Amino acid sequence: MRRQVPDPLIAEAASLIGDPTRASMLGQLMDGRARTAKELAGLAGVTPATASGHIAKMTAAGLVAVAAQGRHRYVRLAGPEVADILERLMALAAFARPAQRPRDADEAAFRYARSCYDHVAGTLSVELVEALVRRDLLRRGHDGFEPTLAGERWFRALGVDVARARTSTRAFARCCLDWSERRDHLAGALGAALMEALIRRGYLVPRKEGRTLDVPELGRRFFAEELTPKPSAAPAHAGHDQAAEQQSA
Numbered sequence: 749m750r751r752q753v754p755d756p757l758i759a760e761a762a763s764l765i766g767d768p769t770r771a772s773m774l775g776q777l778m779d780g781r782a783r784t785a786k787e788l789a790g791l792a793g794v795t796p797a798t799a800s801g802h803i804a805k806m807t808a809a810g811l812v813a814v815a816a817q818g819r820h821r822y823v824r825l826a827g828p829e830v831a832d833i834l835e836r837l838m839a840l841a842a843f844a845r846p847a848q849r850p851r852d853a854d855e856a857a858f859r860y861a862r863s864c865y866d867h868v869a870g871t872l873s874v875e876l877v878e879a880l881v882r883r884d885l886l887r888r889g890h891d892g893f894e895p896t897l898a899g900e901r902w903f904r905a906l907g908v909d910v911a912r913a914r915t916s917t918r919a920f921a922r923c924c925l926d927w928s929e930r931r932d933h934l935a936g937a938l939g940a941a942l943m944e945a946l947i948r949r950g951y952l953v954p955r956k957e958g959r960t961l962d963v964p965e966l967g968r969r970f971f972a973e974e975l976t977p978k979p980s981a982a983p984a985h986a987g988h989d990q991a992a993e994q995q996s997a
Contacts, residue, residue, distance in 0.1 A: 752933070760809065764805060765811070770802050770805070772791065772832075773799070773812075773823075774806070774811065776791050776792070777812065778835075779863050779865060781824070781929040782823060784820045784823070785821050788803070788878070793797035800901070803823055805939055811825070811830055813826045813996075818983075828865055828918060828940075831865030835926075835927060841927070854960070857872060859929075859961070860963075861952065863923065868942065868952065868961065869924070869933050870926065870933075872963065873926065873934065874929045874931045876974055879977075880899065884898065885898055888923070893923065893934060893938075895938070901939070903928055903941075905947075906942070908944075913938045918936060919937065920937055921936045921938040923935070924939070929994070953968060
């Protein structure tokens with residue numbers, strides 16, 4: 749029997765991601781924001797020179813992209829595909845250990861609603877997707893979701909350009925396994941457009957640092973209505989439009 753030789757590309761990628769310092773840097777970039785090499789060094793607890801060496805290796809492997817602006821080099825994840833791999837690895841690690849209760853209020857808020865690169869993750873996201881499926885606004889496919897006609901109207905009323913999301917070069921409405929909930933949330937071009945709309949309307953507010961998404965009173969009312977079982981496929985946010993405009997004024 750011929751001995752199976754491991755794929756060297758898999759081994760290389762696993763080695764790069766598995767290093768604790770590089771894993772910490774990649775985790776810091778999961779909110780979709782770019783950070784300077786110096787910022788990543790401080791967050792990872794290493795010297796700038798050590799951070800530069802790690803960034804060079806991750807850039808060569810296609811895990812991060814670096815853009816120079818003035819005297820600074822800004823680092824971000826190379827794309828949503830990298831974020832998807834990292835999220836799946838987090839889910840795999842979570843499955844390997846018993847579920848744990850949040851240690852404090854910050855961790856509880858992080859688990860409830862956070863960004864996963866460019867889409868919403870956490871308890872809130874999973875519950876919203878499951879509510880849309882129950883209301884037949886979303887249907888599960890083999891490896892993703894598909895909005896029904898009523899679902900497309902729901903997304904459009906929220907300000908999501910469904911047609912534009914469909915023409916994106918990336919996956920349209922992908923299932924993304926949520927590491928803390930161990931259930932799927934909505935990713936892909938449609939998931940990214942949904943997060944943009946929820947933030948634009950003031951239903952979710954990103955924190956200045958980290959991935960946690962705060963849910964203000966306006967958002968709590970919106971999600972409470974959307975998560976409540978109802979026969980109507982119409983979105984419940986229409987009544988909040990005036991309040992959202994007043995809050996943003």
